[in-house]
Amino acid sequence: MTPERLARILAVYGASPERWPQAERADALALLARDMDAARHAAALDGALDGLAVPHPDAAMVGRALAGFAEAAPGSLLRRWWFAPLLAGAGALGMAAGALLLALTPLERRTGWLDEHTTIFSAAPGDPADPAELSL
């Protein structure tokens, strides 16, 4: 470990040793004890970077993600070419298609909000009626 390499590590990875290359960490810390100015310089930028907050997914967002899985899951009736037109059908035919979907979907593949009383027209995950099912 040289002062030049330590300066490079600080310039590239910042002041937190956890972010330094693991193989160089111990030697860099030993040398750093003798030169704190560069570390302070890097730490100032690290502090600014840490000020950037990002949103956390809410229940609605999680619900949308899981709805995508329900549609894409292997064996999902929603993916069979002959089923989509039935779902789009109005009246009794559409209702029958919804009941068929539920009946033929194995229990372990159902999302948490489906039970034997649900039809294809029930509220989906993430809708205000079902937020508790999807908290992380």
Add this chain to the structure above:
Amino acid sequence: MTPAPQGEDPDADLLRLIARGDTVAAREMVARKLPRLLALATRMLGDAAEAEDVAQESLLRVWREAPRWKPGKARFDSWLHRVALNLCYDRLRRSRREDVVADVPEQPDGDSLPDERLLAADAGTRIAAALQTLPLRQREAVVLQYYQELSNGEAAAVMEVSVEALESLLARARRRLRALLAEDTHDA
């Protein structure tokens, strides 16, 4: 991307279950990845709605890819990072906010970099705006190494560059961010 050592991909078991349609596994995958995908896209794009679009589309790719995923290829998390970044680049191209070249020549520190977005009072807003002014590859390097906390090897693998090239991008990015924030402080 570099191949993953056998038996060391922490997402492999979940992927096998997801491939069989296991909703509990899917819920766990969403819990593991959605926050990180959203964070990555938010920092790359600077737009909450577009960031969610990227995160959701990335997960759709997971559901579709799970039946085909073969252990021993690149780590799944590295692949997912690359998917999300490519989706970010697609959106940036559409909005014409990216630089056409992969990296632009760095301006000497003596030149001014006027940007009225940096005059915002909130520190978080200032750093968000500063991040958006970085050339895309520099921004990607900072997001992967600093915010996603990938190791230098993992970040370099996602970016498909050497560790030395990654360090060069990070050094230039951090130097530019310091200059932007210092200028903002002087103007305040």
